[in-house]
Amino acid sequence: MNNLLAIVVKEIKELVRDPKILIGVILMPIIIFPVMGSAIQISQESVQRAIIGASFAVYTDDSGFVTDAFLEYLYNNNTVVPIEAVNLEDALRQFQETDSNALIYIANGYHENITLGQKGVIQVYANLRKLNMAETSSTDVVSSLINIYNYYFGITKIRNLMEDTGAIGTPEAIRSPISIHYYSILKGTVLDIPPMSIFTLVMSQSIMLPIMVMMMVMFAIQMAATSIALEKEQKTLETFMTLPVSRMTILAGKLSGSIVIAIAGSVSYLIGFGYYMNSAFSFVPEATTMSIDAVDIGITPVGFLLVGVVIFVTLVSALAMAISVAVFADNVRTAQSFTGVLITPIMIPAIILMFSDIEMLPQTTQWILLVIPYTHSIIATKAAFLGEYLVVIRSIVFMSAWTLVVLYIAAKIFSTERIITAQFTLGDLGKRLRQR
Amino acid sequence: MRYAIEARKISKNFGKTQALKGVSFSVKENEIYGLIGPNAAGKTTTLRILSTLISPTNGSAEVFGLDVKKHPEKVREIISYLPEEAGAYQQLTGLEFLEFMAGFYVDNKEQRDEIVDEGKLISGLEERLDDKVKGYSKGMKRRLLIARALMMKPRLAILDEPTSGLDVIQSIHVRNMIKNYADSLGVTIFLSSHNMLEVEYLCHRVALVDEGVILAEGSPVELIERYGAKNLEEVFIEVTQSE
Numbered sequence: 001m002n003n004l005l006a007i008v009v010k011e012i013k014e015l016v017r018d019p020k021i022l023i024g025v026i027l028m029p030i031i032i033f034p035v036m037g038s039a040i041q042i043s044q045e046s047v048q049r050a051i052i053g054a055s056f057a058v059y060t061d062d063s064g065f066v067t068d069a070f071l072e073y074l075y076n077n078n079t080v081v082p083i084e085a086v087n088l089e090d091a092l093r094q095f096q097e098t099d100s101n102a103l104i105y106i107a108n109g110y111h112e113n114i115t116l117g118q119k120g121v122i123q124v125y126a127n128l129r130k131l132n133m134a135e136t137s138s139t140d141v142v143s144s145l146i147n148i149y150n151y152y153f154g155i156t157k158i159r160n161l162m163e164d165t166g167a168i169g170t171p172e173a174i175r176s177p178i179s180i181h182y183y184s185i186l187k188g189t190v191l192d193i194p195p196m197s198i199f200t201l202v203m204s205q206s207i208m209l210p211i212m213v214m215m216m217v218m219f220a221i222q223m224a225a226t227s228i229a230l231e232k233e234q235k236t237l238e239t240f241m242t243l244p245v246s247r248m249t250i251l252a253g254k255l256s257g258s259i260v261i262a263i264a265g266s267v268s269y270l271i272g273f274g275y276y277m278n279s280a281f282s283f284v285p286e287a288t289t290m291s292i293d294a295v296d297i298g299i300t301p302v303g304f305l306l307v308g309v310v311i312f313v314t315l316v317s318a319l320a321m322a323i324s325v326a327v328f329a330d331n332v333r334t335a336q337s338f339t340g341v342l343i344t345p346i347m348i349p350a351i352i353l354m355f356s357d358i359e360m361l362p363q364t365t366q367w368i369l370l371v372i373p374y375t376h377s378i379i380a381t382k383a384a385f386l387g388e389y390l391v392v393i394r395s396i397v398f399m400s401a402w403t404l405v406v407l408y409i410a411a412k413i414f415s416t417e418r419i420i421t422a423q424f425t426l427g428d429l430g431k432r433l434r435q436r
Numbered sequence: 437m438r439y440a441i442e443a444r445k446i447s448k449n450f451g452k453t454q455a456l457k458g459v460s461f462s463v464k465e466n467e468i469y470g471l472i473g474p475n476a477a478g479k480t481t482t483l484r485i486l487s488t489l490i491s492p493t494n495g496s497a498e499v500f501g502l503d504v505k506k507h508p509e510k511v512r513e514i515i516s517y518l519p520e521e522a523g524a525y526q527q528l529t530g531l532e533f534l535e536f537m538a539g540f541y542v543d544n545k546e547q548r549d550e551i552v553d554e555g556k557l558i559s560g561l562e563e564r565l566d567d568k569v570k571g572y573s574k575g576m577k578r579r580l581l582i583a584r585a586l587m588m589k590p591r592l593a594i595l596d597e598p599t600s601g602l603d604v605i606q607s608i609h610v611r612n613m614i615k616n617y618a619d620s621l622g623v624t625i626f627l628s629s630h631n632m633l634e635v636e637y638l639c640h641r642v643a644l645v646d647e648g649v650i651l652a653e654g655s656p657v658e659l660i661e662r663y664g665a666k667n668l669e670e671v672f673i674e675v676t677q678s679e
Contacts, residue, residue, distance in 0.1 A: 002539065002543065003539070003540055006536060006539045006540070010525065010528070010536050013528060013532070014525055014526075014527045017527035017568075018527055234523040234524070234526055235519065235521045235522050235523035236523050236525060238484075238489060238517070238522065239517065239519060239522050239581075239584075242488060242512055242515065242516070242517040243512065243537070243540045244509070244512045244513040244540055244541060246509065417489060417490035420484070420489050421450070421490065
């Protein structure tokens with residue numbers, strides 16, 4: 001136990017004191033994400049300010065009470081720059097000399113068309129001087145204003161027609177006769193909540209866990225591979241292997257040290273990423289105010305424990321795999337390029353299953369994904385949220401079996417001379433292929 | 437006669453390459469025994485077999501009666517191995533490195549501190565032991581590593597090219613360190629070297645090895661007399677040319 005602890009402490013000291021790892025894995029996420037988030041926040045806020053303070057120009061060559069009513073609505077609701085011009089061409093020239101980003105042109109015939117029961121056309125011109133977001137958003141402000149006017153104008157016209165004809169009902173129902181109300185059935189309970197809201201809620205809260213698992217696995221793989229490669233690069237492995245300590249203790253020490261650093265890196269990443277999401281998207285209104293407990297899809301203590309087991313077996317197998325592969329590298333750079341290959345089978349199921357369920361995929365894709373052990377880590381963490389413990393346990397059994405296989409391979413490599421003699425370079429691969 | 441090492445017809449193949457071809461020798465307790473030979477002669481392979489890093493393809497080797505293939509963990513408790521291209525953990529201080537290594541040989545802190553004190557003394561690095569290893573010169577690193585190899589007073593120290601890459605002054609310092617340590621504590625030392633003068637100075641007995649075969653064995657004086665040479669270098673040339 002003392003030996004194991006000594007190795008773990010040594011591993012942590014070695015990895016944390018290495019500026020590349022300290023800065024790259026632990027400090028960078030906690031610094032770079034908030035900086036990125038703040039930058040986005042600053043630019044978004046300035047766009048918002050620009051949109052709120054933006055004025056728009058209005059020009060018309062039409063006349064009549066319908067046109068006057070619309071003009072009055074526009075003048076009452078926003079900062080409007082009226083354009084007095086001889087024709088549209090002149091109006092557009094004058095508009096480009098103002099600070100306004102959009103021009104509303106009420107074309108000749110608007111009043112007449114509407115009084116004859118036809119559509120009145122309004123043209124909106126956006127002046128894209130700098131091609132920034134504030135300029136393009138200015139047309140959205142104009143559209144919103146016109147849509148609101150359009151709605152109430154339509155309702156008023158329907159009401160007048162109903163009064164004239166004596167039709168029954170409400171103007172709103174005649175304008176839009178069908179109304180949809182969404183319900184969700186969750187674990188047999190009917191909830192008066194649209195499915196999209198629940199999906200958004202689950203995505204926003206439960207998705208973080210699989211992402212964290214994947215982040216941790218990726219960090220851990222890098223750490224474990226670096227740890228072994230460092231021993232080779234620093235020429236300490238041979239000495240280490242002749243110490244009176246069992247090879248299994250060395251293996252366990254390396255796995256544990258890498259897990260500690262991976263957890264630190266993941267926590268740092270999550271803090272930084274959380275701050276980034278909060279600050280970068282602070283201007284976006286909340287999609288839902290529901291809490292995850294309100295819809296009963298929160299994770300229970302049993303689920304939490306099972307997720308813990310899933311994370312543990314996932315980490316151990318990924319690390320054992322990384323160590324087994326890194327043994328063949330003679331320096332840190334080669335080891336890290338090897339880990340790039342290892343990360344791929346972990347990333348693919350993570351990305352696919354983030355957006356869909358395994359059952360939704362074509363049969364062949366399902367089989368391919370199910371063969372990849374790390375698919376089961378994602379399935380299990382999702383299932384834990386939905387209380388499908390049988391699925392979680394099934395995944396744990398599969399992952400544990402895989403972990404034992406990988407650990408056996410790692411232990412075999414550690415207990416034989418391969419740990420010293422194994423070496424593999426891309427040059428070797430080329431040579432072997434040529435020989436064949 | 438009790439032997440620290442008994443190697444019987446050990447051979448080692450790496451794929452199609454035969455690094456050792458049935459080498460036999462024995463090393464007495466408290467003896468300093470040297471393997472000399474050119475590059476790729478099989479010296480490092482022999483040392484790695486004795487230090488349990490690799491197993492012989494054929495033959496057997498025993499360290500103080502313990503078979504290296506059957507009881508590697510027991511062998512590791514009584515030996516200490518210094519590889520030719522050994523390094524130390526760059527991010528640890530010299531002292532932390534010695535403490536880390538010492539911790540594997542004893543259970544309590546007092547004993548560990550005694551070992552580390554011995555290591556400090558052997559290394560002669562004094563206050564530089566508080567600096568990180570990454571700031572050490574090649575000579576300082578080698579001194580730290582030799583201190584690591586000898587500080588726990590192993591029954592057998594296996595040293596591969598102990599003065600490899602060192603300048604003349606550093607080499608003399610390291611040689612004296614090994615000799616004094618072996619003489620005063622009676623530790624058996626098995627070393628390899630390219631440097632014939634070093635071996636002549638340090639070793640009680642030597643074996644001349646080339647292409648995986650021992651060509652001659654004896655004390656430096658015996659070998660020099662046997663071949664009518666001025667020193668071991670001439671002996672080596674004589675032996676390899678006659679082969």
